[in-house]
Amino acid sequence: MRLRMLGATFLLALREIRRHLLRSFLTTLGIIIGVAAVITMVTLGRGLTANVQEDIAGLGSNVFIVFPESVEERQPAPFDDMDVAAVERQIPGVVNAAGSSQTPAVAFHNGQDWSTTVQGADAAFFAAQSIEVVEGRGFSQRESERGESVCILGPKIVDEIFVEDAVLGETMRVGNVSCLVVGVIDERSNAVGGGQDADDVVLMPLKTVQRRFTGGTNIQFFVVKYDDSYTSASIQQQLIDLLRERRVIQEGEANDFNIVDTADINDTVNNVTGTMTAVVTVIAAISLLVGGIGIMNIMLVSVTERTREIGIRLAIGALAKEVRLQFLTEAVVLCCFGGLIGILLAFGLSITLASAIDLPFLFDPTVNIISFLFSAAMGMIFGYYPAHQASKLDPIDALRHE
Amino acid sequence: MSEAPLIQLEGITKTFGTGPAAFQALKGVDLSIERGDFVAIMGPSGSGKSTTMNILGCLDTPTSGIFRFRNVEVQSLSRDQRSLLRRRYLGFVFQGFNLLARTTALENVELPLLYRGESKKARREAAERSLDKVGLLPWAGHTPAELSGGQQQRVAIARALVSDPDVLLADEPTGNLDTERSIEIMELLRDLSRSGITVLMVTHEEEMAEFARTIVHFRDGLVQRVVEGKRREVAE
Numbered sequence: 001m002r003l004r005m006l007g008a009t010f011l012l013a014l015r016e017i018r019r020h021l022l023r024s025f026l027t028t029l030g031i032i033i034g035v036a037a038v039i040t041m042v043t044l045g046r047g048l049t050a051n052v053q054e055d056i057a058g059l060g061s062n063v064f065i066v067f068p069e070s071v072e073e074r075q076p077a078p079f080d081d082m083d084v085a086a087v088e089r090q091i092p093g094v095v096n097a098a099g100s101s102q103t104p105a106v107a108f109h110n111g112q113d114w115s116t117t118v119q120g121a122d123a124a125f126f127a128a129q130s131i132e133v134v135e136g137r138g139f140s141q142r143e144s145e146r147g148e149s150v151c152i153l154g155p156k157i158v159d160e161i162f163v164e165d166a167v168l169g170e171t172m173r174v175g176n177v178s179c180l181v182v183g184v185i186d187e188r189s190n191a192v193g194g195g196q197d198a199d200d201v202v203l204m205p206l207k208t209v210q211r212r213f214t215g216g217t218n219i220q221f222f223v224v225k226y227d228d229s230y231t232s233a234s235i236q237q238q239l240i241d242l243l244r245e246r247r248v249i250q251e252g253e254a255n256d257f258n259i260v261d262t263a264d265i266n267d268t269v270n271n272v273t274g275t276m277t278a279v280v281t282v283i284a285a286i287s288l289l290v291g292g293i294g295i296m297n298i299m300l301v302s303v304t305e306r307t308r309e310i311g312i313r314l315a316i317g318a319l320a321k322e323v324r325l326q327f328l329t330e331a332v333v334l335c336c337f338g339g340l341i342g343i344l345l346a347f348g349l350s351i352t353l354a355s356a357i358d359l360p361f362l363f364d365p366t367v368n369i370i371s372f373l374f375s376a377a378m379g380m381i382f383g384y385y386p387a388h389q390a391s392k393l394d395p396i397d398a399l400r401h402e
Numbered sequence: 403m404s405e406a407p408l409i410q411l412e413g414i415t416k417t418f419g420t421g422p423a424a425f426q427a428l429k430g431v432d433l434s435i436e437r438g439d440f441v442a443i444m445g446p447s448g449s450g451k452s453t454t455m456n457i458l459g460c461l462d463t464p465t466s467g468i469f470r471f472r473n474v475e476v477q478s479l480s481r482d483q484r485s486l487l488r489r490r491y492l493g494f495v496f497q498g499f500n501l502l503a504r505t506t507a508l509e510n511v512e513l514p515l516l517y518r519g520e521s522k523k524a525r526r527e528a529a530e531r532s533l534d535k536v537g538l539l540p541w542a543g544h545t546p547a548e549l550s551g552g553q554q555q556r557v558a559i560a561r562a563l564v565s566d567p568d569v570l571l572a573d574e575p576t577g578n579l580d581t582e583r584s585i586e587i588m589e590l591l592r593d594l595s596r597s598g599i600t601v602l603m604v605t606h607e608e609e610m611a612e613f614a615r616t617i618v619h620f621r622d623g624l625v626q627r628v629v630e631g632k633r634r635e636v637a638e
Contacts, residue, residue: 008516019504312500315461316514316561317489319482395461399500 013330027298028338030291031378034284035342035371036349041280042367043350045273047359052269056262062228063128067221069258076256078218083246091238093230098124099219101209107202109172112161118174118202120209128225136168136183139205147207152183156199174202177212232261292382299331299386310390311398324391331383332376339375343368406473408600409435414467416453427453429623440595442611442631443604445620455604459492459571460484489517493562497574499554501546507533507557508542514565532564536590552583559590570594572603576610588613
């Protein structure tokens, strides 16, 4: 019996909304905008976080990146192979350490040339940085130890100067060095080592790069991968102690190197997206509040307009709570529609914006459901007072109302 | 031996407002109405007939006095209890018809059953039966705007009848109708009273009051006299 009443009340609410379609739409605009804003921002925030996390995963997890840093404008000493070997040998918990060096170079093939970067890297560096060889193979130990002229190409190089399908087994020239292409790496969105495109790179064994391009045994930076049963802080401290000792830094002097923890980057990104979400939530809350007041206003108008109808309903025996339920249902249904439209709008907006700023679109059911329930709650909160007013009307006065 | 009257008013007073602006609309009304009676309540405006009607319709409560309906003392009931009483035992017909606009005749008639929690099917069937009784079944799908005044009032009567009430209260039911339509409505009310429904009607038209069995004249907040009506018949 209750249910029948509720069903009939629901249909009645739908009919009232249809009767004043434009008014209903304008009334719910606040709710629509609020809901759309929250969902869009949360969805984009998730996409951004996922994007950054993917990038960081590209840097490897449980990985430090160590590079020299000038102190008071003094040029710091570069790291070399010995430093990397020491870190790997002397710090318990370090799985491996791998140096890298890079330099600009021009790549030639088939009469075409392309300015790019040549980077020295061996198997350990590939592993620490999660660089995947998707075609061909990685460098063999023998190639690395002997500094042979072999290279692995970033996908961009392949696109730019290799017109034919065959890439593996081709010989190309990089600067003055002729090398054999043995592999192609996966597309990466970003990687360490400057702002250049991570896909626009020619990788060679570190020894080859040192010998043929940079000279000596220096490296520009190195990565340290550690066992995740050790804490980041303990490894970092040992790293600092060891490097200070090797670089003969006196007590009280600053480190002339920098250690970047990929986990820190992750935290920073999470903080930024968290702050962004909080700001948007506040804006949305204000928008929803304004929307709710709009709902209350229009429901009060509706009660006044329909005073006679209320009088008729009361006269034929409607209870106060039944009249209240009717108007409350109307407000809730109105807000639910607003919520639904907001969700649809957010869906379209998120997809469009995500593709425009090159973020993945990650649908979040939770925020959608919560937003919808929140809209319904707005209807209840702001619909209650007008509904209560309606239920308190005196049937005799209401019937006389013009 | 004799059954208690369906409706009993004893010393009913009603005062509106307070202080010097207070106005006593009823000054001690005593009245008994038997089951199945057709009562016309007459009197000049301000005589208290509408106030009495509101009290009889359980829409309003007296300031003092006793109002017994089916041996229940209505004056001490709560607002919702009076709503339930109206829902179960009373049907209303108003001067201004008071149908829901943009709602079909059938849906208007179904309305009281909605509050009784009847199923959709039962509501539909009862509403169609009721519309048939007032001869408006063919107009079931029309909205009030598409019906004449007389038809609207008959829809209102169908709505009042649909819940099978004991008492039909009609406040100036012919006030907005021409004579011909008025007479049709009066005949309908008379037929209903013959079928056992108690009909209470406020009117200021002598001609309409003639259809009633009992005529109650109000004056200055008191029952002036109660006379037997002419139970007028209209030649076919």
